[in-house]
Amino acid sequence: MPEGFPSTRDHAPAGHGSGSTAAGTASPGGAADASASGASGAHGEVVLSVAGLASARAALPASVRVGLVATMGALHEGHLALVRRSLAETDVTIVSIYVNALQFGVNEDLSTYPRTLDADLALLAPLLKGAPPPDLPAAAVAATPPGTLAPPLRHLIFTPPAAEMRPLSAGTTVTTTVGAAGTNAASEGAARPHFFAGVATVVTSLLALARPTAAYFGEKDAQQLAVVTALVRDLHFPTTIVGVPTVRSPADGLAASSRNVYLTPADRAAASVLYRALRAGHDAWAGAGGGGWSPPPPSARP
Numbered sequence: 001m002p003e004g005f006p007s008t009r010d011h012a013p014a015g016h017g018s019g020s021t022a023a024g025t026a027s028p029g030g031a032a033d034a035s036a037s038g039a040s041g042a043h044g045e046v047v048l049s050v051a052g053l054a055s056a057r058a059a060l061p062a063s064v065r066v067g068l069v070a071t072m073g074a075l076h077e078g079h080l081a082l083v084r085r086s087l088a089e090t091d092v093t094i095v096s097i098y099v100n101a102l103q104f105g106v107n108e109d110l111s112t113y114p115r116t117l118d119a120d121l122a123l124l125a126p127l128l129k130g131a132p133p134p135d136l137p138a139a140a141v142a143a144t145p146p147g148t149l150a151p152p153l154r155h156l157i158f159t160p161p162a163a164e165m166r167p168l169s170a171g172t173t174v175t176t177t178v179g180a181a182g183t184n185a186a187s188e189g190a191a192r193p194h195f196f197a198g199v200a201t202v203v204t205s206l207l208a209l210a211r212p213t214a215a216y217f218g219e220k221d222a223q224q225l226a227v228v229t230a231l232v233r234d235l236h237f238p239t240t241i242v243g244v245p246t247v248r249s250p251a252d253g254l255a256a257s258s259r260n261v262y263l264t265p266a267d268r269a270a271a272s273v274l275y276r277a278l279r280a281g282h283d284a285w286a287g288a289g290g291g292g293w294s295p296p297p298p299s300a301r302p
Contacts, residue, residue: 044128045154046121050164053094053209056156064153065090068212068239070203073097074114074258075123078247082216083127085244087155094210095124096158098165102177103198114261117159128155158210165205178204178231187223196227203228207237215239220246220255253279 047053060066067086071079075097086093097120104110168175178200189196207215215232217225229241247256252272254260263271 044124045156047156047158048160050160050209053156053158053160056154057094057209057211060092060153064092065213066210067093068206068210068215069093069095070206070215070217071095071097072099072113072258073120074116074261075120076247076256076258076260078218078220078256080123080127081247082218082244083124085242086214086216087127089242090213092153092155093128094156094158094212096160096206096210098158098160098162098202100165100198100202101162102166102201103195105192105194109259109262114258121157124157128157165202177201178235189223196224199224200227200231203231204235207232207239212239214242216242216244218246219243220257248275252276 045056047056057066067090069079069082069086071082083093083095097117099110099113099115101110104113166175177197179197187196203215215228217228219225225241225243231237232239232241248254249256249272252268253275254268254272255275260268
């Protein structure tokens with residue numbers, strides 16, 4: 001595990017399935033053992049279990065602002081933009097890395113989806129270590145009993161096993177899924193009816209566990225952002241959903257995506273055509289006196 005994560009909240013449970021490297025699956029015990037010997041003074045902590053996250057979250061004073069960045073790993077600059085935004089606006093940032101099987105359909109790429117936990121932690125380490133250490137809000141410091149030390153704050157990286165995120169007891173076959181009934185025939189849900197329900201279910205779980213003040217999602221996935229915004233509204237979560245602008249390659253304008261690794265050079269050239277065409281139309285309109293145009297935020301779209 002990269003330097004910068006000195007301890008874990010629990011060792012990896014048996015069957016922990018989140019950790020892997022670009023070359024293959026990492027040893028679950030190895031991840032926990034390696035992190036325990038990391039450098040001191042880091043501001044991030046890896047949490048390997050649902051109970052560990054619940055414990056860490058419960059230890060935070062009520063006045064601490066918590067930011068959540070939910071990812072499936074294979075991190076890129078778009079994810080890092082979400083993390084930076086959370087670091088700038090909240091006291092403690094929780095980054096989840098969990099490949100959510102519920103949002104994959106039959107014959108989709110669940111088995112081949114890139115799982116690069118070691119690389120992900122290497123990307124996060126300088127970001128979290130380079131950020132100022134989280135400070136307790138003044139109200140929390142004032143509420144600390146005399147003669148005791150306020151607890152140190154750490155940013156958290158949550159990498160749970162699938163068996164804990166989707167537990168199934170031996171005595172029942174009942175499982176819970178959160179629907180997304182508001183999606184319409186023009187949405188991605190028409191072709192992938194499982195997708196939005198899968199997203200809504202895992203986001204509901206993460207919101208319940210992390211209890212964030214704010215959760216950060218990319219505007220690149222505009223329909224997903226709209227579904228999550230509606231979910232928080234309809235289920236009365238006390239969380240603000242923050243959309244963060246799309247991060248694009250400066251070379252060809254292609255939006256950052258974990259699945260870009262699937263693209264051949266020819267695929268990538270073709271994939272960037274739509275964005276370049278839209279930019280060309282935008283610039284031509286502005287040059288003709290149209291004054292330019294910017295799309296409305298996803299929350300305002302029908």
